Amino acid sequence: MLRPPDGLVADGITAIDMDSFPPPITVSHYLVVGAVLFVLGAVCMATKRNALGVLMGIELVLNGANLNFVAFGSRFLRQDTLGLDGELMALFVIVLAAAEAAVALAIALNFYNNHTTIDVDHADDLKG
Amino acid sequence: MNLHDLVSQLIIDSTGSASLITPDSSLRAFLPELVICATVLAMLFVRLFRVGRYVDMFWIALAGSIAALYFAAPWDHLGAVLTADQAAHPAAVTRMEIFTGMLVYDTFSVYVRSALFLFAILFVIFTRLSGIPDHEDSPDIYTLVLGATLGMCLMVTANHLLMVFMAVEMASVPSYVLAGILKGRRQASEAALKYSVYGAGAAGVMLYGISLVAGILNTAHIPTIALTLAEKFSGGLSAVPSGELMVLALGALLISVGLAFKLSAVPFHFWCPDVFEGATAEVNAFLSVASKAAALALLVRVALGMGVIAPTGFAPGERWAKTHQNAPATTPTSTDKTTDLFYIAQEPVTAAGAAAAADSTAEPAKLPAMQSLAPVRSFTAKLIAFFAIITCTFGNLAAYGQTNIKRLLAYSTIAHAGYMMMPVAAVVAMAGIDNAGAARGIAGLAIYIAVYLFMNLGAFAVVAFLRNAMRSEEIADYAGLVRRCPLTVVCFSLILFGLIGLPPLSGFIGKFAIFASLVDGWRAVEAAGQPGFYLLLLLIVGGINTAISLFYYLRVVKVMTIDDEPADRPPLVYSDVSLAGAYLWLITLPTAGLIVAWDWLSEMADAAARNLIG
Amino acid sequence: MLLAAIDWHALLFLLFALVACGFGAAVLLTSNVVRMAFYLTLCLGATSGLFFLAGAQFVGAMQLMIYVGGTLVLLIFGVMLTAQARFISMKTGAGEWILGAIVGSSLLLLLVRAGFSVESWRLPRLDRDKITLAEGQTSTAIGLALTSVRVDKLSAPNEKLKPGMSGYLLPFVIVSMHLLVVLIGAGYMARTKRLGVNRATDRPVAQAPPRDRDRSFFVSAGLASGMIVNLLLAVGCCWLVAKPLAITGNAAPTNQFLLQLAKAIDAAPSWLLPTLGLLFLANVLLLVVVWYWQKWGVVGLVIVPLVMAFLIASTSLGQAAAVTIALIALAPVVLLILLLCSGRPTAWSQME
Amino acid sequence: MLTPDVLLTLIVFLPAIGALAVAFMPSDSKDWIRVVTLGVTIAVMALVIGGLMVPENLSGGWNKGLVFDTAQADVQNVVNLPWIPSFEIDYFLALDGISFPLVVLTAFVCLLAMAASWTITKHVKAYCILFLLLETGMIGVFVSLDFFLFYVFWEVMLLPMYFLIGVWGGPRKEYAAIKFFLYTLLGSVLMLIAILMLYFYSDVSDPDLVAHLDKCSLRPEVRARAEKLAADRLPARDVVVAARAKLAAAREDAKAGTKSAAESAKEIEAAEKALQTAIADEAAVTVKGGGPLHTFNILALQQIGQNTLQFSQTIQWWCFVLLFIGFAIKVPTIPVHTWLPDAHVEAPTPISMILAGVLLKMGGYGIIRICYPICPHGGYDLMWWVCGIGVASMIYGAFAALAQKDFKRMVAYSSVSHMGYVVLGLGVWSARAETGFNSYFWDMGVKGAMFQMIAHGISSAGMFFLVGVVYDRVHHRNLDEFGGLFGKMPYYTALAMGIFFAALGLPGLCGFPGEFFVVMSVWKFSPLLAILSAAVVVLTAGYILWAVQRVYLGAEYKGPHEDHLTPSNFRENTIGTVFLFFAILFGVFPHLVLQYMDKTIDKQTKLLANWTAAVKEAQPTGRAVGNALRGVPPPVAAEPVGNALRGVPEPVAVEPPGAE
Incomplete structure (x- = not known):
């Protein structure tokens, strides 16, 4: 169970919400979710043999990072925050990810047309 | 401060105050990029009309690049203007954060962007001569090239972590398509797929690192990051909670993954040989020169930005406003003459004095902050040195067994990325100890970039022209070429020897400059009583690698000159005395002749490096 | 009583987090592309719920609209376009799984540890009840920030954040440029190449043209003398740079012509002489080119004097000097062209 | 009338200009x-x-003021123009008694080698271009x-040499060429590192150097800056x-034990701190005056190495070792000689002549010109290693030559x-305490080597x-x-x-005087080595005979x-006769050669002997101070002067950390 830092206890603020169920949400909780998505995406990129699967992994990774940004910027989670920058960066990441996905998809389709497969393991004309 | 004030502040920021666009406004500083945007739009616009189909996009792209170079105006900012006494002038603006701190504009950005635009010009001409892209593809391809160049310019000027990520994306995503430019080919589409998948992954990892760094420091503006870090470290390394240290290190490592990918630094180089082999030689030239130069500039920005308290600079419009406030008598004609951003001759003495006073008050606070950032710099320097050592060594060793010239040049590119990272390590280590030496180190890097631009462009130009002539990119097929096209072989040999770094070819100038910065760094760091052995190690590794690299470059030369021509060589339609040949001479000329007089380059590089470290 | 003790905010967070992580894991674990796309949709939808919970309503909405509504639809398109039975389901090998699991779990461990290692991240905001809803409404601020007006920073307690106010106008504008370029690129990639390919790399190798040509004595002599004269001129220019003809002093030239020349050189900017020297050298190269039967050399020979004239005209030497120089330089070229066009077969007709 | 800058520049670059002409x-x-190329080499010789x-009285006065003055020890015909001011790199050419004979030798051997190149029939144009570029590189080095x-210049001659061996060589030409290239490149990379170290540690504005600036031939403006800055620094x-x-x-006191250990330790600490502060203050003055003024000027580096504390002992060790490896590869000495037999055997005859006649001399030239004067510490401490x-x-x-079956390989060994x-x-x-700091024998050794x-x-060409x-x-x-060539080619055999x-x-x-001088000089240094080197003459006689x-x-x-x-033809006979003529001439009148080098070598060895007397052996305390100042640990019990007097040989110097 989380305890407020000593300074706050001294100020007379004791364990606000500390005993509620579930415990109040902190940035760390968001970071855990972000980390999970990030790792899932990274593993997905590493293990999927389907180009589209790899692309989906990338989307997961970007979302993990985005979750971090939003959590760092949220004023509900802590006092001294990244501020609006967090949300703004998350916004731009969403847009950039869309652009990247569009291109990657076009490239994957092109690859499919040339190889009639999108299995990245079949991408072995180049030594690798 | 109400909304109205904020908006007018914004307008001053973008355009300068009062008059339409003052020389020290964000828009003026951003003009080259705007020209590139306009060129892209023009190419799109022309295509809308039936007549536009017959317009050759080459001319538009060429005009756009030349105009961009013109507006970047290196001759104004790096040439005679920044002679020593003028730069010492307290009124000389040397650093300016534009667009509310998103980008930073200084002589370094002028230098690297000019190199990029110069490369764009040469590249567009090159593609015209080599025939790829053809008339049908050219609007798309030139759009992508210019779009990527735009991204690279942003990489060079990025001053905010969002801009770092965005610039990397803007430079990379068009490059993915460029790698697959010959879309009917299996190899090309495979190269594009690999590049895009790995690139996107690396960008994602980098973004995660950015989020951690921004989250713990509560800011994404790089100079502010340095300030916050200095505050955090002010009590020494032991005063920082170990958890925060871990997060910072983790964030830095994740960011370095993204940068290392752009630099094709080992172990994030694996895409490079494959992409280079699959993509055309033209695209390889683009990726190996422009992309690398921009990535290095970004590395300098990030590494120095986080490890060094940025020198104080003006905000856009500030100077202009101040000039006009203090000297209302200044006639409008004087503003017409202030085409040069950095130095206004009519600057009244009062303003100069005020600026100097402001500097002097800021100065004492800066020193301890700079000192407390020492652990950050030491970490960064060692990290970069580590990457440099393995990159350089691996690149040179792996190149040895290659049979395909493009793969060989890919590994050579990797090795050169290693060389080019070396001075950055020295610079980061030297900052705060010997700032003048650190600036010289940056200048060394700048010289290397300029020299490398011509060498690698030349190398890939030869590969492309020979591919057109004989449909082969295998080294073995170059056997005895000196009998068929002696001048081209001489050019290629000079370029390859230049890549080794042999005097009197210009590659030596670059090597000399970066090795000099390493020795300088080693001397300075040791003199300050800090461990500097890793810089000496870098130097020795660089030296030995130079000798190793001899093998594979020399093998190509040997095949072309000493080996006999195969009896069954297919007919070779290639003449030394052609436009393509003339282009090669033009590209080789700096490689062969720069040694005669490179002081101007050195001076420009010095000017470029002058304002990075306060 | 029980309900009152429940922190709904936290509970909802748990719910969304579990959905996001669960479906994220499902994306990883399934080998069917179609299912993967579906799970990803749910996962990202749940993420947007987390955004809402963190007070980032606008981002959450955008996540739903752009990501779930746009990007994922695009991905699903991709899945459908390439959906052939044998590619829909592709299994990953056991070795890869194990390796991925080991690396992934250690990475996860590291990141989670990192997440809990900073104190200010670990502790909830104590006075969050006091935050009014209006404060949580960030859409206006975001909108203004995108036009570079950071109203939120005005009240920022941290003074040092102010210099980097970081309005987002530039990214907002420049990203549109990026989208344009990227869409053109994607279009290029997705389009099939028109028939009648005529790429340099695809054309068959042409036969080398025959190279038995004859050159009359006059043409040869003209070319050779041109090379010599131009070389001398180039050297002369370099010489003048190295050793300027001083107008004053002991070594002042007595010859009237030399005096004039010295004056003219003195008046010219410093870059002119080296540039002219280079242009003369270029002339030599062009003559070599003509020697090797390339027509474009002649074009170059005409262009170079014009460039010289332009350069001289742009300096203080004046128009008359420029015209004179141009005429003097063009005369031999005209002579050369006449020489090339004379004779039978003319040298001109044999050129490429 | 010519000026030194035109003349020296012409001598160096005339071959390159000739190469350009041949290219067209x-x-x-x-x-x-061939004729044009030969003409160029003749022109260089004539110049x-x-x-x-x-x-001057014989030449009609056109070379007024240019003639090499054998009575002068300093450099002559100085050309010093700014080249790359931002790195303080100058276009600095000059001649003195060490370089001048080698320049003449280069021009001479190149001329004869070109005359011997008539047998080259493959790709003559490319051959001649490369040959001329090679000559430019070689003269430039000297x-x-x-x-x-x-x-x-050192590297400029690498490329032509690679191609000359690689294209026109024998059956294993590619192997030989790349081996040559690789060895030399490795050596020169190490050299580059040393050059950069010396550059960054050098500072011509050192007040200690002011008295010696005359000998540096600095450009006037650089010298003015250096003097001004030195004057500024003087108080500090x-x-x-x-x-x-x-x-x-304080150290003396501590040693003498006049005070308690704790007290003297405190005193030393305070003195060290004061010294550091003083050094930092001086550095601040230097930086303020626009310094330090680094230099690439070899003469200035020599003065710095001998007269100031700028190059610490560690630096001198490092630089000496790095430079020596670079030059030793070129000489070549064992164990880095293995490129030489291959390169010589595979190279075409004229190129072998140049390799043996000129290229090997560059190594010796580098050692005498650069290693010793710039890094005397390294030279002194490592003299046993070098010998x-x-x-x-x-x-x-000699043994290897005895064992060869291949004629050319034998000559190579x-x-x-x-x-x-x-x-x-x-x-x-030999200028050590045991010889009373008399540089006479060393002087003789250096002259013998030259x-x-x-x-x-x-002879080898x-x-x-x-x-x-x-x-x-x-x-x-x-x-x-072989055998019996005497009967078939009598004149040739006589020449041979x-x-x-x-x-x-x-x-x-001509082979005698040099070897004699060297053996004589070694005798004073170490009788054992003298006996060994004299014995080699017997081996030489063995394989030659x-x-x-x-x-x-x-x-x-x-x-x-x-x-x-x-029988040999006229061209061959002429070339051979010329070689033989000079072999006899220099054997009978060694003074013809020695007169050019005497003064310069005398001066150089004298200066280094003075340095030895002043720094190395006479004042152990002063040295310890200097070292302490530079953070070098004090040497193991500074050599007791008594040892030297008693004739105890110098302990073999300790290897510096990481020198191998």
């Missing part, structure tokens, strides 16, 4: 190309002799006194000197052996030429398959005998192509 000649007219050697420029320097003296006194390497090369080369004398002569640092370089340039003559006829070089005996070191021929017997004497020719053994 049609490649079919082979004879014309060297006419401009620098013919007395005349440039700017370290950067020196390095550029006085503080440093005082602090240093105080520290030394040991020299003797080992001599012995190894004889080069290794002969160049060992050069290294030995340079390494003999003479040996010239003599070897003539001649030998390679002679081997080439017979190889051109019978296309083999197997020593066992003369030149081979010159190489042997027969008195009256044996070779002469197997090739020229004997009853009949035993190998293939007997009918091709025609």
Whole structure:
């Protein structure tokens, strides 16, 4: 169970919400979710043999990072925050990810047309 | 401060105050990029009309690049203007954060962007001569090239972590398509797929690192990051909670993954040989020169930005406003003459004095902050040195067994990325100890970039022209070429020897400059009583690698000159005395002749490096 | 009583987090592309719920609209376009799984540890009840920030954040440029190449043209003398740079012509002489080119004097000097062209 | 009338200009190309002799003020122009007694080698271009006194040499060429590191240097800046000197034990702190005045190395070792000699002549010009290593030559052996306490080494030429398959005998004086080494005489192509006669060569002897202070002066950390 830092206890603020169920949400909780998505995406990129699967992994990774940004910027989670920058960066990441996905998809389709497969393991004309 | 004030502040920021666009406004500083945007739009616009189909996009792209170079105006900012006494002038603006701190504009950005635009010009001409892209593809391809160049310019000027990520994306995503430019080919589409998948992954990892760094420091503006870090470290390394240290290190490592990918630094180089082999030689030239130069500039920005308290600079419009406030008598004609951003001759003495006073008050606070950032710099320097050592060594060793010239040049590119990272390590280590030496180190890097631009462009130009002539990119097929096209072989040999770094070819100038910065760094760091052995190690590794690299470059030369021509060589339609040949001479000329007089380059590089470290 | 003790905010967070992580894991674990796309949709939808919970309503909405509504639809398109039975389901090998699991779990461990290692991240905001809803409404601020007006920073307690106010106008504008370029690129990639390919790399190798040509004595002599004269001129220019003809002093030239020349050189900017020297050298190269039967050399020979004239005209030497120089330089070229066009077969007709 | 800048520039770059001219000649007219190339080499020779050697009253005065003055020890015909001001790199050419004989030798050997190139028939145009570029590189190395420029020329000759061996060489040409290239490149990379170290540690604005600036031939404006800055620094320097003296006194006190240990430790600590502050203050003054003024000027670096504390002992060790490796590869000495037999054997005859006649001399030149004067600490401490390497090369080369079956390979190994004398002569640092700091013997060793370089340039180039003559006829070089050439090619055999005996070191021929001087000088240094090096002469006689017997004497020719053994033609006879003429001339009148180098070498060894007396052996305390100041741990019980007096040999110097 989380305890407020000593300074706050001294100020007379004791364990606000500390005993509620579930415990109040902190940035760390968001970071855990972000980390999970990030790792899932990274593993997905590493293990999927389907180009589209790899692309989906990338989307997961970007979302993990985005979750971090939003959590760092949220004023509900802590006092001294990244501020609006967090949300703004998350916004731009969403847009950039869309652009990247569009291109990657076009490239994957092109690859499919040339190889009639999108299995990245079949991408072995180049030594690798 | 109400909304109205904020908006007018914004307008001053973008355009300068009062008059339409003052020389020290964000828009003026951003003009080259705007020209590139306009060129892209023009190419799109022309295509809308039936007549536009017959317009050759080459001319538009060429005009756009030349105009961009013109507006970047290196001759104004790096040439005679920044002679020593003028730069010492307290009124000389040397650093300016534009667009509310998103980008930073200084002589370094002028230098690297000019190199990029110069490369764009040469590249567009090159593609015209080599025939790829053809008339049908050219609007798309030139759009992508210019779009990527735009991204690279942003990489060079990025001053905010969002801009770092965005610039990397803007430079990379068009490059993915460029790698697959010959879309009917299996190899090309495979190269594009690999590049895009790995690139996107690396960008994602980098973004995660950015989020951690921004989250713990509560800011994404790089100079502010340095300030916050200095505050955090002010009590020494032991005063920082170990958890925060871990997060910072983790964030830095994740960011370095993204940068290392752009630099094709080992172990994030694996895409490079494959992409280079699959993509055309033209695209390889683009990726190996422009992309690398921009990535290095970004590395300098990030590494120095986080490890060094940025020198104080003006905000856009500030100077202009101040000039006009203090000297209302200044006639409008004087503003017409202030085409040069950095130095206004009519600057009244009062303003100069005020600026100097402001500097002097800021100065004492800066020193301890700079000192407390020492652990950050030491970490960064060692990290970069580590990457440099393995990159350089691996690149040179792996190149040895290659049979395909493009793969060989890919590994050579990797090795050169290693060389080019070396001075950055020295610079980061030297900052705060010997700032003048650190600036010289940056200048060394700048010289290397300029020299490398011509060498690698030349190398890939030869590969492309020979591919057109004989449909082969295998080294073995170059056997005895000196009998068929002696001048081209001489050019290629000079370029390859230049890549080794042999005097009197210009590659030596670059090597000399970066090795000099390493020795300088080693001397300075040791003199300050800090461990500097890793810089000496870098130097020795660089030296030995130079000798190793001899093998594979020399093998190509040997095949072309000493080996006999195969009896069954297919007919070779290639003449030394052609436009393509003339282009090669033009590209080789700096490689062969720069040694005669490179002081101007050195001076420009010095000017470029002058304002990075306060 | 029980309900009152429940922190709904936290509970909802748990719910969304579990959905996001669960479906994220499902994306990883399934080998069917179609299912993967579906799970990803749910996962990202749940993420947007987390955004809402963190007070980032606008981002959450955008996540739903752009990501779930746009990007994922695009991905699903991709899945459908390439959906052939044998590619829909592709299994990953056991070795890869194990390796991925080991690396992934250690990475996860590291990141989670990192997440809990900073104190200010670990502790909830104590006075969050006091935050009014209006404060949580960030859409206006975001909108203004995108036009570079950071109203939120005005009240920022941290003074040092102010210099980097970081309005987002530039990214907002420049990203549109990026989208344009990227869409053109994607279009290029997705389009099939028109028939009648005529790429340099695809054309068959042409036969080398025959190279038995004859050159009359006059043409040869003209070319050779041109090379010599131009070389001398180039050297002369370099010489003048190295050793300027001083107008004053002991070594002042007595010859009237030399005096004039010295004056003219003195008046010219410093870059002119080296540039002219280079242009003369270029002339030599062009003559070599003509020697090797390339027509474009002649074009170059005409262009170079014009460039010289332009350069001289742009300096203080004046128009008359420029015209004179141009005429003097063009005369031999005209002579050369006449020489090339004379004779039978003319040298001109044999050129490429 | 010529000025030094025009003359020296012409001598260096005339071949390059000639190469450019040849490049524009049609490649079919082979004879014309050869003639033009030969003309260029003759022109260079004419410029060297006419401009620098013919007395003014004979030349009609056109070389007024240019003639090499043998009475002058300092550099002459100085050309010093700014080249790359931002790195303080100058276009600095000059001649002195060390470089001038080698320039003449280069011009001479190039001329004869070009004359011997008529047998080259493959790609004549490319050959001639590369040949001329090579000549530019070689002459440039000898005349440039700017370290950067020196390095550029040093590498410039690499590329032509690679192609000359690789394209026109024998069966294993590619292997030989790349081996040559790789060795030399590795050496020069190490050299570059040393150059950069010296550059960044150098500072011509040092107040200690002001008195010696005259000898540096700095550009006037650089010198003015240096003097001004030095004057600014002087007050701060006085503080440093005082602090240093105080520290030394404190140390003395501690040693004498006048005060308690804790007290003296405290005193030393305080003195050290004061010294550091003083040094930092001086550095601040330097930076404020726009310094430090780094330099690539070799003469200035020499003065800095000998007269200031800028290059600490550690730095000098490092730089000496790095530079010595670079030069030793070129000499070559064992164990880095292995490129030489391959390169010599595979190279075409004229290129072998140049390799042996000129290229090997660059190593010796570098050692004498750069290693010793700039890094005397390294030179002094490592003298046993250098001498040991020299003797080992001599012995190894001689034995290896004995064992060869291949005629050319034998000659190549004889080069290794002969160049060992050069290294030995340079390494003999006899100016020590036990010789009363008398530099006489060392002086003799250096002169012997220089003479040996010239003599070897003539004799070995001649030998390679002679081997080439017979190889051109019978296309083999197997020593066992010759014999009886005396009967078939009498004049040629006579020439060969003369030149081979010159190489042997027969008195009256050019090989003798150099070897004699070296052996004499070594005697004072170490009788053992002297005996060894004298014994090598016997081995040399062995392989030379044996070779002469197997090739020229004997009853009949035993190998293939007997009918091709025609008497040597006019061209060959002329070249051979010229070689023999000079071999005899220099053997009979060694003064002809020595007069040019005497003064310069005297001065250089004198200065270094003074340095030894002042720094190395006389004042152990002063040295300890200097070291302490630079953070070097005090040497193991500074050599007791008594030892030297008692004739106890110097303990073999300790290897610096990481020098290998």
